[in-house]
């Protein structure tokens with residue numbers, strides 16, 4: 001139900017009062033009123049006009065909706081604030097003086113338009129949804145005595161203009177409905193600001209929420225994704241007569257609308273008949289850098305960074321204490337005052353930005369960039385300049401004459417901004433390269449300390465473990481071949497050390513793929529051409545023979561397309577090696593958490609990977625001959641073959657459950673923080689549901705492209721689970737989706753996966769589904785999936801949690817046996 005509800009913001013309300021309608025053509029003549037039970041249909045059949053009632057309301061309004069779409073979607077309302085409240089119904093008519101009139105049955109006028117000077121006025125619903133008043137005989141399709149396009153409500157349709165007509169003073173803006181049952185103007189409004197360099201602002205009453213940035217000739221500076229889809233034509237007119245934005249659709253069979261919805265989100269939806277409704281194509285505000293001036297004056301916001309705010313070069317936080325606590329709203333101040341008189345100031349280039357707020361800018365379209373720079377240097381209030389038009393060599397000049405606010409950084413779009421700095425700060429910036437040296441040093445220090453803590457903890461663990469054997473039956477604690485695999489021959493080729501050495505070019509450094517916790521991993525090629533990955537356990541390895549056998553026997557017995565396949569092993573003298581099939585595409589984390597690589601993971605691939613991991617786990621948990629708990633499922637343990645099929649790897653910590661055991665208590669907690677279920681991390685209790693938890697984390701990581709640690713929502717410090725949960729509650733789940741996916745994903749499927757992910761990370765193990773149910777859920781409609789409750793995060797702290805670092809924790813596996821093999825390719 002949640003999902004249906006979630007999608008309902010796209011869908012217009014259901015209409016409680018909806019009579020069978022009679023059709024009255026497309027034209028309204030005087031003395032021929034439109035009754036409550038009648039509609040006008042535009043000549044092409046795309047739109048209808050008539051009375052409707054919003055959901056949960058008995059009020060009657062005149063509105064326009066799509067006639068070609070089964071879900072009634074209101075695109076315009078005439079009498080937003082003046083409904084007919086009587087049940088007797090009313091009518092719409094056009095007076096002989098050209099005034100449109102909505103009146104009740106006893107002739108009380110609730111809404112009307114001004115009279116026109118026409119002699120034979122008629123009202124007509126055109127096929128672009130424009131409801132116009134015109135001279136009956138007129139064929140002029142551009143000029144009307146009155147048109148609904150001049151009075152938009154919350155929806156901008158193709159061909160409509162948003163903005164200001166400077167000759168008539170008409171200001172066309174979009175104002176959200178108050179609620180789904182009340183179309184009267186709410187607080188949220190999207191309007192053109194013509195001060196400085198014009199841009200569109202989203203308002204909440206008198207507060208600015210978000211801005212598009214100025215138009216750069218191709219798109220708004222703050223909506224760089226605009227040009228990735230060629231199906232729309234966007235236009236921006238800025239001349240003496242008007243400053244307007246509008247769009248058109250290349251293929252007229254595509255249905256699209258831009259709406260300010262009741263929650264204050266500007267969203268573009270497209271109609272996908274096959275997929276059951278309106279699909280969100282784009283929306284804003286989208287991420288934590290979108291709210292206006294998140295990082296204050298002279299601060300730059302980068303949603304891919306943590307923290308998201310940083311000061312521009314030559315600037316330092318104004319309120320360092322707040323800044324430390326991730327509140328960047330006070331912004332930054334200059335390190336060195338400008339020295340305008342002496343003329344020693346210069347500029348630094350900030351690349352790939354959404355240009356700062358242009359409300360106070362001075363714009364000169366005739367200047368080029370050099371002239372712009374000279375002009376800025378001359379004017380002591382000029383703080384920065386930039387080109388106004390990008391592409392074609394660029395042209396025009398924007399000069400900022402006040403603080404630079406609301407700057408955000410993009411990874412692969414945006415334009416150059418030239419910020420004025422005192423000579424001293426320019427020199428400092430250059431000598432420090434990026435100017436981030438102190439931060440880099442701190443980061444390195446933190447990492448080193450972390451590493452030491454991890455190593456220390458790990459040694460301590462081992463020592464402790466030697467003394468007390470705790471916990472459940474693990475393979476390493478059993479006599480494997482006799483108890484569990486009795487009678488089974490290990491049909492696993494034993495390789496000669498010489499052959500392995502030959503295959504890996506005598507363990508050449510050139511063939512080294514990476515270094516796991518217990519020794520290096522090499523790439524090799526067998527005599528028959530088969531590529532292999534050889535995990536060579538260091539002679540000093542702490543992985544004992546038992547653990548080695550554990551992994552060998554386990555993996556050898558496991559045969560599933562979503563588990564990595566062991567090709568053989570090699571035990572000779574002190575040498576112990578595991579030989580796996582070679583995975584061309586490395587591990588999932590190398591794709592997921594890398595800005596460039598993640599673009600290669602489209603939604604289909606991600607979904608395929610989620611399904612594959614789920615199937616692999618079902619096999620481990622119930623379909624194989626033993627109940628196996630992996631205990632260290634994470635992105636780096638999911639390898640990808642050349643068709644991007646996921647393969648679960650690294651069974652160094654897996655446990656086999658004997659007989660009817662379903663849950664085991666151990667004090668030897670192994671695994672990777674961030675993926676560990678609360679009951680396991682806290683109490684050492686693990687069951688198949690601990691793997692389900694790790695799976696849930698992984699699903700959310702795959703969707704978001706972010707690690708469980710290191711995601712920060714706007715003001716509070718949240719991990720991925722908390723972030724996903726809060727978006728879910730706010731019904732903004734699609735904001736979780738990795739930006740590199742753009743808008744090309746089926747919202748339904750994504751929502752389904754998010755739901756499954758959240759269900760899998762529930763606090764209580766019994767609230768998490770079994771992996772077999774997860775597979776069923778993935779195959780079904782999301783409405784059939786129960787709603788998740790608050791996941792298990794943050795309510796209890798895992799022991800030894802190292803809060804300060806976010807990015808490196810993942811690789812610090814707190815266990816003696818985590819061999820992250822095949823990594824680093």
Ligand SMILES: *[C@@H]1O[C@H](CO)[C@@H](O)[C@H](O)[C@H]1NC(C)=O
Pocket residue numbers: 006008009010261262263264265267280283730731732733
């Ligand atoms: C408004 O749009 C956003 C984003 O598309 C969505 O999350 C929200 O639920 C919508 N609100 C309503 C009331 O439809």
Ligand SMILES: *[C@@H]1O[C@H](CO)[C@@H](O)[C@H](O)[C@H]1NC(C)=O
Pocket residue numbers: 020021022035037
């Ligand atoms: C519309 O309502 C009027 C008056 O209530 C009635 O006479 C007429 O038959 C209705 N038309 C249709 C098509 O229901």
Ligand SMILES: *[C@@H]1O[C@H](CO)[C@@H](O)[C@H](O)[C@H]1NC(C)=O
Pocket residue numbers: 086104106107108
């Ligand atoms: C129309 O009817 C309503 C309710 O029936 C009544 O309150 C109102 O006064 C009437 N208006 C006129 C002009 O008769």
Ligand SMILES: *[C@@H]1O[C@H](CO)[C@@H](O)[C@H](O)[C@H]1NC(C)=O
Pocket residue numbers: 095096097098099114115
């Ligand atoms: C136009 O005609 C309508 C109906 O006859 C009348 O109520 C209205 O006052 C007229 N408007 C003007 C400006 O004369």
Ligand SMILES: *[C@@H]1O[C@H](CO)[C@@H](O)[C@H](O)[C@H]1NC(C)=O
Pocket residue numbers: 170171172173189190191192203
């Ligand atoms: C939106 O348009 C209305 C009508 O022109 C105007 O009164 C209002 O101030 C505008 N809102 C904004 C935020 O510009």
Ligand SMILES: *[C@@H]1O[C@H](CO)[C@@H](O)[C@H](O)[C@H]1NC(C)=O
Pocket residue numbers: 251252253254
């Ligand atoms: C427009 O889109 C429809 C449906 O997607 C398609 O059948 C048609 O060929 C397209 N027309 C053009 C001119 O591309």
Ligand SMILES: *[C@@H]1O[C@H](CO)[C@@H](O)[C@H](O)[C@H]1NC(C)=O
Pocket residue numbers: 339341342
């Ligand atoms: C201009 O430069 C001179 C010499 O470098 C310096 O003494 C003076 O303070 C500067 N003027 C200002 C306003 O900074």
Ligand SMILES: *[C@@H]1O[C@H](CO)[C@@H](O)[C@H](O)[C@H]1NC(C)=O
Pocket residue numbers: 357358359360402403404405
């Ligand atoms: C524009 O200038 C006014 C007056 O100096 C100031 O209050 C306002 O904050 C400035 N706006 C921006 C976006 O810098």
Ligand SMILES: *[C@@H]1O[C@H](CO)[C@@H](O)[C@H](O)[C@H]1NC(C)=O
Pocket residue numbers: 362378379380381382401
């Ligand atoms: C700076 O430029 C702006 C806009 O062109 C102008 O209004 C202002 O007077 C100039 N200030 C100085 C000190 O030249």
